[in-house]
Each structure stands twice: as C-alpha cells, then as structure tokens.
Amino acid sequence: MESVEAKSFKFKGREYPCCASLTMGIIGGKWKTVILFHLIGGKLRYSELRKCMPTVTERTLSLQLQALEDDGLVLREVYHEKPPLKVEYSLTAFGKTLIPLIQAIADWGEVAAE
Amino acid sequence: MESVEAKSFKFKGREYPCCASLTMGIIGGKWKTVILFHLIGGKLRYSELRKCMPTVTERTLSLQLQALEDDGLVLREVYHEKPPLKVEYSLTAFGKTLIPLIQAIADWGEVAAE
DNA sequence: CTGTATCCCTGTTGATACTG
DNA sequence: CAGTATCAACAGGGATACAG
Numbered sequence: 225m226e227s228v229e230a231k232s233f234k235f236k237g238r239e240y241p242c243c244a245s246l247t248m249g250i251i252g253g254k255w256k257t258v259i260l261f262h263l264i265g266g267k268l269r270y271s272e273l274r275k276c277m278p279t280v281t282e283r284t285l286s287l288q289l290q291a292l293e294d295d296g297l298v299l300r301e302v303y304h305e306k307p308p309l310k311v312e313y314s315l316t317a318f319g320k321t322l323i324p325l326i327q328a329i330a331d332w333g334e335v336a337a338e
Numbered sequence: 339m340e341s342v343e344a345k346s347f348k349f350k351g352r353e354y355p356c357c358a359s360l361t362m363g364i365i366g367g368k369w370k371t372v373i374l375f376h377l378i379g380g381k382l383r384y385s386e387l388r389k390c391m392p393t394v395t396e397r398t399l400s401l402q403l404q405a406l407e408d409d410g411l412v413l414r415e416v417y418h419e420k421p422p423l424k425v426e427y428s429l430t431a432f433g434k435t436l437i438p439l440i441q442a443i444a445d446w447g448e449v450a451a452e
Numbered sequence: 453c454t455g456t457a458t459c460c461c462t463g464t465t466g467a468t469a470c471t472g
Numbered sequence: 473c474a475g476t477a478t479c480a481a482c483a484g485g486g487a488t489a490c491a492g
Contacts, residue, residue, distance in 0.1 A: 233447060233448075233451040234451060234452050235450055235451060235452060240447075241372070241391065241392070241393050242372045242375065242391070242444075242447075243375075243444045243445075243447035243448045243451060244371040244372050244374075244375040244440065244443050244444045244447055245368065245369070245371065245372050245447070246447035246450060246451055247371075247443045247444070247446050247447035247450070248366070248367075248368070248371050248443065249368075250450070252362070252366055252367070252368075253362075253366070253464075253465095254359065254362070254366075254464080254465075255359070255465090257358040257359065257361075257362050258355070258356045258358050258359050260358075261356065261357075261358040269473085269474090270473075270474055270475075271473065271474075277355065277356070278355070279355050280465090280466095281465075281466055281467070281468095282474085282475070282476090283465080283466075283467085283468095283475090283476080283477090284464085284465055284466070285475095286474085286475060286476075287464085287465085302474095307473080308473055308474095309472080309473045309474055309475085310473070310474085311473080311474060311475085321446070321449075322446065324442065325439075325442050325443065325446055326358065328438065328439050328442055329358050329361045329362065329439065330356075330357045330358045330361070331357075332361050332435070332436065332439055333347060333354075333356075333357035333358055333359070333360035333361035334347075334357045335435075336349055336360060336361070336364070337347040337348060337349060337357065337360055338348050338349060367484070367485090368484075368485070369485090383453090383454090384453075384454055384455075385453065385454080394485090394486095395485075395486055395487070395488095396454085396455070396456090397455090397456080397457090397485080397486075397487085397488095398484080398485055398486070399455095400454085400455060400456075401484090401485085416454095421453080422453055422454095423453045423454055423455085423492080424453075424454085425453085425454060425455085453492100454491100454492085455490105455491080455492080456489100456490080456491070456492095457488100457489085457490075457491090458487100458488085458489085458490100459486100459487090459488090460485105460486085460487090461484105461485090461486080461487105462483105462484090462485085462486095463482105463483095463484085463485095464481105464482085464483085464484090465480105465481085465482080465483095466479105466480085466481075466482095467478105467479090467480085467481100468477100468478090468479090468480105469476100469477085469478085469479105470475105470476080470477075470478100471474100471475080471476070471477095472473100472474090472475085472476100
C-alpha cells in the first residue's frame with residue numbers, strides 16, 4: 225500500500241509510531257539509562273547501585289530495575305544462602321547490545337555539560 | 339575531596355546527577371527523539387512534521403519544539419511574507435552533534451522491533 | 453498555516469514506613 | 473540486605489476549541 229507510512233514498531237506487546245520512540249520507550253525515563261550506564265562495568269549489588277545513585281529512592285530504583293528485567297535488558301540473580309541476602313544485577317546479552325548506545329549517551333552528556 | 343562522587347552535571351541551569359541523565363533530560367520524553375530523527379534529513383515545516391508524526395497532538399508537538407529550541411538544538415525560522423504563514427524547523431550546529439546518537443537510537447529500535 | 457488556551461487524565465517519581 | 477506498601481505530588485501528554 226502507498227499509504228502515508230502508517231507502520232508501527234512493536235516490542236513486548238507495546239506499540240510505537242517510530243523506531244526512535246521504541247528505543248526511548250525502553251530506555252527512557254529519568255533513571256533507566258543511569259542504571260544501565262553503571263551496569264556496563266559489570267555486576268552490581270542493589271546496595272552498590274544505590275551508592276552510585278544517591279538521589280534515587282529505593283522504590284523508584286526497584287521499579288526501574290523490574291522494568292529493565294521485564295524487558296530482558298537486565299538479569300537479576302539472588303543468592304539467599306545465608307541471611308545477608310544478596311542480589312546482583314547485570315546486563316543480559318540483549319542488554320549488552322545497548323552498551324554502545326548508553327556509552328554514546330553518556331559521552332554526549334559529558335561534552336554538553338557546562 | 340574524597341567524598342562519594344557527589345559531582346553533578348549542569349545544562350541550561352538544570353542539574354543532573356549523571357552524564358547519562360543529562361542527555362536524557364535533553365532528548366528524553368516521548369517525542370523529542372522522534373522530532374530530531376525526522377529533522378536529520380533537513381528542514382521541515384510544521385505541517386510536514388505533523389505528517390511524519392500523525393499520533394502527536396498539536397499542543398505536544400508545539401511544546402516539544404519549543405523545548406528543543408530553548409535548549410539550542412533546533413532552529414525555528416518564520417517566513418511571514420504572505421498569509422500562508424510558513425515556519426521551518428531545522429537542526430542547529432549543536433543539534434547536529436546529536437545526529438550520531440539519534441541515528442544509533444533509531445537503528446537499535448529497528449533491530450529490537452519484533 | 454501555525455500555532456496557543458483550557459481542561460483533565462495518567463504515569464512516573466518521591467517520602468516514609470514496614471517486611472522477608 | 474533487599475526490597476514492598478501506601479499515600480501524595482507533579483509533569484507529560486491528550487482533546488478540543490480558539491487565535492495570529
């Protein structure tokens with residue numbers, strides 16, 4: 225059909241009108257890129273993430289981590305062997321495909337900062 | 339000082355806790371990357387942008403364009419020579435520094451789309 | 453043609469307290 | 473240690489009508 229480009233992009237059941245908005249729907253929001261950025265270096269415990277991001281609340285961090293996990297970007301591993309509960313977060317293989325993008329976002333932010 | 343990394347990133351008077359969140363503060367939101375993506379190809383009139391983005395409302399498109407203009411990413415040129423008012427939007431030099439990033443965002447979205 | 457003015461709804465984020 | 477529950481606040485975004 226020669227209609228005016230009505231094609232849409234789908235991901236996990238959500239629809240987006242543009243490939244750019246699909247990406248933003250996944251990594252957008254105030255904290256997701258920050259979490260992903262810190263996870264580039266490797267696994268981090270919940271408490272380590274909080275130290276990296278002192279201004280986020282526990283609730284928000286928890287919610288964003290869940291969203292990232294649901295989208296398959298982040299892996300959550302629980303070690304409950306002994307009382308000091310330990311949970312580690314890391315990038316999945318799919319999440320790692322975002323590394324160049326996250327790095328570019330961080331780099332641009334450094335340059336643009338006054 | 340050896341404090342726990344309290345440095346912040348500033349842009350246009352706004353403060354961000356991380357270089358990644360600075361970038362997202364500028365190009366984040368539901369529509370900004372879509373607008374920038376369409377402007378990569380060159381100047382576009384208001385009505386042309388609307389055709390590219392059929393699902394955005396006039397109000398939102400207008401607000402987002404203003405925000406992009408305020409941040410110095412987009413140039414707004416008005417031609418009011420004859421009644422059919424004409425306004426063209428284009429990327430500024432500063433806005434063009436975002437092209438690789440926007441392109442990467444769009445590319446990732448295409449690959450991730452199901 | 454290119455917007456702005458209202459009004460309202462919703463999602464996201466935050467503060468605080470509490471639990472396994 | 474690693475969260476969840478609850479409540480509250482706010483900004484982004486949408487519908488519609490109107491203006492330069």
